[in-house]
Structure formats: C-alpha cells, structure tokens
Amino acid sequence: MSLKVNLSFNGGMELLFNNLKQKTVEIPASMNNSNPTTMKDLIRWIRDNLLQERPELFVSGETVRPGILVLINDADWELEGELNYEVKEADDIVFISTLHGG
Amino acid sequence: MSRLCVICKEERASVKRPKTGEKLCRNCFYHIFETEVHCTITDNKLFKSGDRVAIAASGGKDSTVLAHVMKTLNDRYDYGLDLFLLSVDEGITGYRDDSLETVKRNQQQYNLPLKIVSYSELYGWTMDEIVKEVGLKNNCTFCGVFRRQALDRGAVMLNIDHIVTGHNADDIAETVLMNILRGDIARLERCTEICTTGDGRIRRSKPFKYAYEKEIVMYAYFKKLDYFSTECVYSPNSYRGHARAFLKDLEAIRPSAIIDIIYSGEAFQIKQDVKLPTQGAESWIAERKIHGEMPENIATMLHFDQLQIEEGSRKNESDKDKKREEGEEKGEKNEW
Numbered sequence: 001m002s003l004k005v006n007l008s009f010n011g012g013m014e015l016l017f018n019n020l021k022q023k024t025v026e027i028p029a030s031m032n033n034s035n036p037t038t039m040k041d042l043i044r045w046i047r048d049n050l051l052q053e054r055p056e057l058f059v060s061g062e063t064v065r066p067g068i069l070v071l072i073n074d075a076d077w078e079l080e081g082e083l084n085y086e087v088k089e090a091d092d093i094v095f096i097s098t099l100h101g102g
Numbered sequence: 103m104s105r106l107c108v109i110c111k112e113e114r115a116s117v118k119r120p121k122t123g124e125k126l127c128r129n130c131f132y133h134i135f136e137t138e139v140h141c142t143i144t145d146n147k148l149f150k151s152g153d154r155v156a157i158a159a160s161g162g163k164d165s166t167v168l169a170h171v172m173k174t175l176n177d178r179y180d181y182g183l184d185l186f187l188l189s190v191d192e193g194i195t196g197y198r199d200d201s202l203e204t205v206k207r208n209q210q211q212y213n214l215p216l217k218i219v220s221y222s223e224l225y226g227w228t229m230d231e232i233v234k235e236v237g238l239k240n241n242c243t244f245c246g247v248f249r250r251q252a253l254d255r256g257a258v259m260l261n262i263d264h265i266v267t268g269h270n271a272d273d274i275a276e277t278v279l280m281n282i283l284r285g286d287i288a289r290l291e292r293c294t295e296i297c298t299t300g301d302g303r304i305r306r307s308k309p310f311k312y313a314y315e316k317e318i319v320m321y322a323y324f325k326k327l328d329y330f331s332t333e334c335v336y337s338p339n340s341y342r343g344h345a346r347a348f349l350k351d352l353e354a355i356r357p358s359a360i361i362d363i364i365y366s367g368e369a370f371q372i373k374q375d376v377k378l379p380t381q382g383a384e385s386w387i388a389e390r391k392i393h394g395e396m397p398e399n400i401a402t403m404l405h406f407d408q409l410q411i412e413e414g415s416r417k418n419e420s421d422k423d424k425k426r427e428e429g430e431e432k433g434e435k436n437e438w
Contacts, residue, residue, distance in 0.1 A: 010332040011163070011319060038360075050337045068351035069319055076320070078118040079105060079125060096333070098272075099346065 001029035011096040040083040069096040121355040151182030159187040161201030161330040162270030191220035193228025204330040219256035269308040272315040278367035295365040
C-alpha cells in the first residue's frame with residue numbers, strides 16, 4: 001500500500017533539495033509497524049529520500065527545524081495535529097522557510 | 103467541525119496566530135494582520151497626511167508584504183501618503199540582481215514609483231569588488247553601513263520625509279537578545295524604538311514592529327505575493343544566526359516569547375544618574391578593543407576609507423565621520 005502526496009518547498013527551503021520546488025511522491029501508507037503514516041514519518045522519509053544537503057537545516061530531532069512553517073492542504077499544520085497528523089492520499093504539504101532574507 | 107474560525111465562526115480556520123493562539127480563517131487573518139499594523143501606525147502617529155514615504159524594498163518577504171500592506175492601508179484609511187519603493191543595488195551578482203527583478207515586478211503589481219540607488223553609483227564600488235578587496239570577514243558590517251547611507255541618499259533624491267523598513271517582531275527580538283549578549287546597553291535602549299530620526303530630516307520607522315515573521319510569511323503565501331528568498335551569497339551574520347535559532351527554539355516552546363522579549367527591551371531603562379561611555383568614534387574604538395572582535399572591523403573600515411581616498415573618491419572628511427557614527431547603528435538587522 002502506498003500514498004501519493006504533493007510536496008512543495010518554498011521560501012529558500014528548495015535550496016536544500018537541489019532547487020526542487022514541487023514533487024509528487026509515492027510513500028508507504030505505513031512506515032512504523034502497521035500504523036498509518038504520520039507527518040513524523042513523512043519528515044523522516046523526506047530527510048532520508050529527498051534531502052540533498054545539510055539535514056540540520058531541515059530537521060531538528062523528530063520534527064522540522066524551528067522557523068520552518070508547514071501547511072497541510074493550505075492550513076497551518078499547528079491546526080492539524082502537527083507530527084501526529086495522519087497523511088492522506090493526495091494531500092498537499094508545503095514547507096516554507098522563514099529564515100531567509102528580509 | 104471544530105476547526106472553525108474563532109472570529110467569523112463560519113469559515114474553516116487556516117492559521118494559528120502565534121501571538122494569541124487564535125485559530126483564524128484566511129479573511130479574518132488578513133483583516134486582523136492589517137488592522138494591527140494600522141493600529142501600530144496610528145497609535146505611534148508615524149505619518150501625517152501629505153508625507154512622502156519610501157518603502158525600503160529588497161524584494162524579500164518582509165518588504166514585499168510591507169509594500170502590499172502600506173498600499174492597502176493608505177487606500178483603505180486614506181492616510182494621504184505618497185508612497186515610493188526605494189531599493190539599493192549593492193552590486194552582488196547572483197543575489198541582488200535577481201531580487202531587484204522581484205522589486206521591478208512589485209513596482210508593476212502595486213503601481214508604485216521605484217527608485218534604485220547603487221553602491222557603484224554612490225561610492226564607486228560594488229559589494230562584489232569590496233569582498234574581493236576585504237574578504238568575507240566584515241563585509242556584512244560594511245554593507246549594512248553603506249546600505250543605510252544609500253537609503254538616506256536615495257530618499258534625499260526623492261525628497262522623502264519618511265522611510266519605512268520591513269523589520270518585524272522577530273528581527274527586533276533578535277536584536278534585543280544580541281544587545282544583551284553583547285552587553286550593549288546603549289543600543290539595547292534604542293533598538294526597540296519604532297521610529298528614529300537620523301541626521302535631522304528623514305524619519306525611519308518599522309510598521310511591522312509587532313508583526314511576527316510567521317504571520318508575514320503566511321500572509322505572503324496565502325496572498326501569493328511575489329517575493330525573493332535566496333540567502334545573500336556573502337553569507338549571513340553568524341552571531342545573529344545563533345540568536346535567531348535560539349529565538350526560534352523559544353518560540354516553538356512558547357510563542358509569546360518574541361513579543362515578551364520586545365516588551366523587556368522596551369522596559370529596559372537606565373537611571374538618569376548612570377553615566378554611559380560617550381559614543382564618539384574614539385571611545386567606540388577603545389571600548390571595542392576590550393572585546394577583541396571589533397578592531398578588525400575598525401581596521402577594515404579605516405582600510406576602506408584609505409582605499410576610497412586613494413581612489414580619489416568624492417567623499418569628504420565629514421562624510422567619513424558620519425559613516426563611522428552610522429556604524430554604531432549596526433545593532434540593527436542588516437536585511438530590511
């Protein structure tokens with residue numbers, strides 16, 4: 001079983017992904033035993049499969065580095081349960097760095 | 103569904119406001135964000151009708167949102183301001199040339215007159231050439247001092263009364279922290295001021311003083327504003343980088359930390375009878391020698407002055423003194 005999700009990297013985030021701004025990826029529907037894939041799993045998956053350089057600028061522990069905004073289907077992920085959100089088919093997930101430029 | 107906007111109670115919430123924890127839909131978020139900036143402007147009586155106001159525009163998120171919001175508020179509340187975009191071209195290939203393209207698009211999108219002043223035109227040097235000459239050690243200090251002056255000069259050319267910059271709450275909280283970490287009490291007192299007046303005429307202010315970076319970025323994202331987000335090729339100021347990372351860690355635990363730090367900075371006052379070291383260039387140098395960091399700055403600055411003299415630049419002595427004094431303002435975040 002797998003899920004297709006649309007990822008976007010904005011605000012300078014794309015620089016860590018070889019200038020990749022958007023990509024639809026296929027991820028396992030379950031990564032942690034038989035539990036549904038959560039944002040926590042997805043972030044680890046992105047780090048291991050897509051990230052090109054300097055993982056410390058993307059992840060901090062199990063979550064994204066403070067200062068990176070995450071939107072799930074155009075809503076602040078803080079409204080969606082953050083790391084515990086269960087990823088669904090065709091979700092749009094956006095990572096925006098706020099740490100670049102003024 | 104429990105995810106309704108706490109204000110209109112109709113639309114689905116899209117943003118959790120860091121300052122208050124409120125869950126808001128997009129339209130209520132826009133309204134609250136803009137109204138807060140409006141209140142910041144009116145409570146502090148930043149402008150008067152007929153003012154010619156330049157928005158310091160770098161093409162980055164803060165100044166792009168500032169241009170959008172200033173234009174919106176000027177129309178909505180009839181401030182009666184003449185708005186301009188004022189940009190500085192430092193001459194940094196692969197960075198400023200691209201961001202200026204963004205500013206040129208903003209000029210069209212917002213229908214505001216744009217003036218670009220360049221280091222090469224004002225000083226006879228580009229940042230690329232300066233870095234070639236002085237290396238990457240203190241280039242950001244230079245660039246900050248020069249940019250400040252360049253903005254003033256551009257403002258004079260446009261007969262501007264007031265320059266607004268995109269410094270946001272996060273930037274100001276960072277500066278408070280940095281001034282504390284450096285023991286720089288004089289700047290600590292000044293750095294939270296919303297409006298300052300340089301040498302007499304042109305006022306400078308920060309309408310986003312209380313606006314969180316998260317809100318600015320969310321606003322830009324939802325409104326699909328066109329901004330440029332590449333780090334300067336000459337690398338960021340690492341000391342500020344640490345302060346920033348620390349602040350973001352604090353914000354993750356307690357979002358009010360940013361506004362709380364600004365309030366602490368504002369509340370910080372030195373008793374009238376406490377004498378601070380004088381702020382002349384000499385004492386500044388003497389004072390900095392203690393720390394062992396700044397003399398290189400001074401040496402590089404003097405070196406650069408020397409180069410300019412040798413180049414037969416049109417700068418005179420009083421200009422140089424002014425530049426050194428302005429160097430003291432460098433407590434402020436370099437980006438706009």
